Each structure stands twice: as C-alpha cells, then as structure tokens.
Amino acid sequence: MRRDSGFTLIELLVVMGIIVVLVGLMIPGIRIARRSAKKTQATSAILSLATALSSYNSDFGDYPPSTLRDVDITTNRVNDGNESLVACLSTGRMNGPYYEFEDEFLVNRDNDKVPNFNRSVFKTGKAFEYLDPWGNPYIYFHNRDYDRPDVASRYWFATKKNVRAKPSKSKKKGAYHGLTSYQLWSAGPDGENDNGKDDDIGSWQGH
Numbered sequence: 001m002r003r004d005s006g007f008t009l010i011e012l013l014v015v016m017g018i019i020v021v022l023v024g025l026m027i028p029g030i031r032i033a034r035r036s037a038k039k040t041q042a043t044s045a046i047l048s049l050a051t052a053l054s055s056y057n058s059d060f061g062d063y064p065p066s067t068l069r070d071v072d073i074t075t076n077r078v079n080d081g082n083e084s085l086v087a088c089l090s091t092g093r094m095n096g097p098y099y100e101f102e103d104e105f106l107v108n109r110d111n112d113k114v115p116n117f118n119r120s121v122f123k124t125g126k127a128f129e130y131l132d133p134w135g136n137p138y139i140y141f142h143n144r145d146y147d148r149p150d151v152a153s154r155y156w157f158a159t160k161k162n163v164r165a166k167p168s169k170s171k172k173k174g175a176y177h178g179l180t181s182y183q184l185w186s187a188g189p190d191g192e193n194d195n196g197k198d199d200d201i202g203s204w205q206g207h
C-alpha cells in the first residue's frame with residue numbers, strides 16, 4: 001500500500017481527538033492550581049496585614065476602628081471596616097505607612113466619596129477598599145464592636161450583592177476569635193461571606 005501524505009484523515013482525526021481529551025483532562029487541574037494559588041495569595045495578604053496591624057497597634061496603642069465614623073469621618077456605611085483598615089495602615093503619621101497596598105487590589109468598589117477624608121492619604125477623597133484575589137473586600141472588625149456588628153456590617157461584593165458580616169466565635173472556646181484584637185477575613189473561593197467559617201480565610205486561623 002502506497003501512502004502519499006504522512007497522515008490519513010482518520011489518523012488526523014484520532015490525533016485531534018486525543019488532544020481534545022488531554023486538554024479536557026488538564027482543565028480541572030489548572031483550575032485547582034489557580035484556586036490554590038489564590039488561596040495562598042489571600043492567606044499571605046492576611047498574614048502581612050496582621051503584621052502591619054500589630055505595628056500600627058504598637059505605635060497608636062489601638063487597632064484601626066471598625067468604621068471611620070469613630071474618628072468623625074462621614075461614611076456611606078458600606079465597606080466601612082475595610083476602608084478604615086486601608087486608611088489607617090496608609091497613614092503617614094508615626095512610622096506609617098504600615099502596609100504597601102497593591103494597586104491592582106485597591107479599588108473604590110462602592111464608589112463613595114468622603115468629603116472630610118484624610119487627603120494626605122487619598123488625594124482624591126475616595127475611600128478605597130482592598131480586595132481579596134476573588135475581587136471581594138476583606139472584612140474587618142475591631143474587637144470593641146464584636147457585639148454590635150451593625151456599626152460596620154454592610155459590605156458590597158463583586159456579585160453586586162449587599163452582604164451582612166458578623167464576627168464569629170470559636171466553637172471550642174465559645175469566645176470571639178481575636179478577642180482582644182480584631183477579626184479580618186476573606187470570603188474565600190466561593191465568594192460568599194460565611195463570617196469566617198467554611199472556606200473563608202480568617203486572621204485567627206493558624207496558617
């Protein structure tokens with residue numbers, strides 16, 4: 001039997017079929033790798049924010065408030081904890097700034113303007129929030145507000161959903177996580193706030 005070309009149509013189809021199957025097999029693997037890279041990214045952001053928060057606390061004798069309303073700044077009551085975290089850690093006072101926020105994740109998701117905002121930090125007067133790798137704002141509470149979460153419970157998520165956040169307690173000890181400090185968490189890969197449970201990534205979880 002004489003063959004003119006290297007491959008017959010059937011052979012080509014078989015090869016293409018194999019490629020399609022291989023790509024199909026690889027996609028879930030790529031997805032898992034991407035998901036775990038994002039988890040690592042969120043965990044490390046929370047860890048380095050925790051370091052920054054403890055330096056801030058050493059200098060100022062307190063952690064950032066759950067809302068800038070505590071320091072007489074008018075807010076729209078959405079993403080308050082996160083905006084306070086960003087504003088406080090970006091301060092030029094004492095040994096600040098305490099954290100180098102990555103531009104890519106620093107956005108004004110709720111599009112608020114803060115008339116009397118510290119303009120030395122955010123010259124545009126916009127109250128920025130810091131996003132996790134899934135595009136949702138990290139949630140932050142100062143310990144004095146654990147029992148009155150409504151002061152800063154509203155968050156605006158990537159799904160354009162208004163989310164209610166509430167600090168959580170340890171199942172074993174029955175006490176709030178970060179009892180004398182703060183709670184900071186990411187809603188995790190599912191993009192749903194679980195108040196620090198399920199797939200959420202919290203500052204109090206031993207990483």
Ligand SMILES: [Ca+2]
Nearest residue numbers: 078079110112
């Ligand atoms: Ca806001």
Ligand SMILES: [Ca+2]
Nearest residue numbers: 108110112127
């Ligand atoms: Ca904002």
Ligand SMILES: [Ca+2]
Nearest residue numbers: 187188192200
């Ligand atoms: Ca979640």
